[in-house]
Amino acid sequence: MGRSEWLTEDGWRQAYDDGVRTVVDLRNDTEIGRRDTDPDVPPSAVREIAFLNRPTQEAKDPEFSALTGPYMDSPRFYRENLRRWPEKIAAAVTAVAQARDGAVVIHCSAGRDRTGLIAMLLLQLAGAPPEAIAADYEEAVRGINAFHATQVQPREKPLAVEQLDARVVNGRRELLRALDSLDAEQYLRGAGVSPAVIERLRRRMLR
16 A cells, blocks of 8 residues: 555554554655644554564665656666665565564555565565566556545646556556566575565465
């Protein structure tokens, strides 16, 4: 999902009732925190949910920012992210594997690209074919665009139908390229994730 601060008190209670017990936040520290436009949520609403911060990138890395612009907004940059910060990716997926019993939510700011990067690895580990992973990414692109369209002052301008369709086509193509010759298990092992953790991830995904 996107920013956890967007959820209301009722939203968190519904998430808990649906089995969510852990939230893995992929953002950097400077991105985390309530804004004036966010709902006010009492601590009691999230008391039974564990929040883990496992960023997938170094904040404001000048070389990476030169490639992506202000933020990573396309699967075109996934392989470079994987190359630069394997230890961060390992920490994020390990947090998912070792989370307490119950459902795990992963999120970044938009729930699209940092989340999409981790989802890509997890889905491949679970045996999902490339087209299914691309379809999952498309849902994220369309979902966050629909959310921004409901906001009075969205942080990201909603795309018109033609623009959105073009972005989806390009995003799917770039994600399939990112998957080309990618072996998620081999990558994670090289990043230091143990075989036991990888197997636990698979079991968790296939429940």
